[in-house]
Amino acid sequence: MEEPTDRALVLRTRQGDVDAFGELVRRYQTSVFNVCYRLLGERREAEDLAQEAFLRAFRRLHTFDADRPFGPWMRRVAANLCLNHLSRASPPRLPLQDETDLAAGSTERIPEAVRLRGERAEMLRQAILELPAHYRAVIELRHFHEMRYAEISQALGIPVSDVKSHLYRARRKLAERLEGHV
């Protein structure tokens, strides 16, 4: 039995097959959750918003062009939802520290180089979470959604010059953290 394509699942969902959408959720929930986690930095909240993102996507599925890949669109829906959520949350939230040790558990049998690379990745993940929300937003949209400056500017409602300077400063901070680490 062949797995149905995303496109087939989207079309079936549009015809009222809710289970087909369930399969799409199964396929993309991890990457969607990770979008939310990178933007929000809190697991519970990220899970809730990932779930909400799927519901929103379901309601807006008629706006999706089924000939394009579903994953990027789905992740964009999630990113928009989280950005709205963040911009509503006031005062700005403090970065959370309680999940820094996610990779720390079972690393004994992993080769040293891989472990170091993994540590570096976790360090970087944490460094992104510690950025101010508006820096985190541009990093997310540029590096994980491959958006152009103009698109980011539109998505966040800020001038392109701000996109540029936010990216510049955010990356500088990340680079400093990495240098301090190595």
Place this chain on the structure above:
Amino acid sequence: MSEGSTPHLDEEALQAFLDGEIGPRERELVESHLAACGDCLSRLDDLRHLFRAIEAIPDLPLERDLTPAVLHALRRPRAGAARLRWVAALQLAFAAAILITAVPVVASALEVSARMESWVAAAQVVLQGSLGGWVAWRASVETALAGLWQSMTKLRPAATAVMDFWPWIVAFAVLGLMANGILLRWPRGSMRRPDSAHRGRWS
């Protein structure tokens, strides 16, 4: 290692270069500088590594499957929507009741043609046939309205001038109720608000 006075590339230019966000002329300048300057080339390399490292951050595993919750929410009609549907249904039923009661009265008061009246009467017979219970209610309301109308005409000649318009008032009330009922039933998506309600945050 730049020749003489050529200044090094600034960090922002290097980033824009890597992002593919510089114009063709600027790109040429950057490329020719990079070809001649090892310092800038190595800074570019560092940046490239940083970009790759960011994009290579592995996805964290989910601790619970979100699928059941999503499907559950999709299968359960949303409480708000369900309530709205009830309000709309009640309103439509109420409007229909008024319509059945008032149509003959309104029609005669508006002096529509005898043909129209007979059509209305026929429709009324059909409706009453299927909704037997309405007959008594309709008759009583009609009698009451007729009595009220008569007493008004007899006792307050001045008021009757205003009251000449009452069929119109009833007609508009019914139309308003029906329109509102239809609007309430309309899918929510068509009245969606834009996503960009809170923007100031990102500057």
